Amino acid sequence: MTEEIEDTSGMTEAELARHAEKMAKKKAAREKIMATKTGEKGLIIVHTGKGKGKSSAAFGMIFRHIAAKKKSAVVQFIKGAWATGERDLIQEHFADLCEFYTMGEGFTWETQDRARDVATAEAAWEKAKELIRNPENSMVLLDEINIALRYDYLDVNEVVRFLQEEKPFMTHVVLTGRNAKDELIEIADLVTEMELIKHPFRSGIKGQLGVEF
Incomplete structure (x- = not known):
């Protein structure tokens, strides 16, 4: 919750x-x-949402878990064809507190093979279920799973059923990616939509190290 901070400079004693x-x-x-x-x-x-920051915010919670010495895990459903700073940092320094699995092979237009994308998404979901069921993990991040759900590489009803029926009561699950399905939003406890207002890509600026990856 945020609120506007009132400027008290120049106030009289009565006003203060x-x-x-x-x-x-x-x-x-x-x-x-x-x-x-x-x-x-x-x-x-x-x-x-279409705005930048969905995965970045989710990794912020993973790093809070790490700082609290609580175990967590990450499954990346789409990203995989390139290195990311979060993955490198976690695997090099915090592998004992956070398991990290990059299961994707890039976005669907890169593979151009739907059957392969479906198989990859299904393998990632099986790993995700294993990690969520593990009582040692108190948070599991499913990075870009919403993209896999959007293209129907996974059955959203199966994902919803699992989260409602099999997720341990005290385990947090974070799901990122634009175009989240209505069924997922319906069962979520916390939903944040990142709104795009401006993006440097539109001005010809490429993704840069330390900002996008």
Whole structure:
């Protein structure tokens, strides 16, 4: 939750006192709300939309898990034909805390072989289920699975059924990729849509090391 920060420079003492009183009321109201939020559960988290940052935000949560010394895992459904900074960092320094599987062979227009793409997606999903079922993993990131679902390389109903019926109660599962299916959004606990406003690619700027990969 974000809110606009009020500029208090140039206020009189009376105005500062009123401001302090207003902030105290806000603090009390927020504490009252937070006191009712006591439940915990493993979340189904979806990052979708046309904007950049879906995987980046998901990896931020993976790194939070690593910092907390909690075990996690990553399955990349599409990316695979190129190196990524996240994969290199995790495999070189945090392999004991995060298993990393790059199962994809690139985007569908690169392979140009639907049967091969379906087989690759199915193999990635089998690995994903294995990792989610493992009670040692408290978070599993399914990077770009939404693309595999969009092209029907996987059955969204099977993915939904598994997440609802077989995901351990306290395991978080993060699913990224644009065009998330409605069925997935319906069962998710947290859905964020990245909105594209501007992108350097449209100005002829290529993907750059440390930003896109």
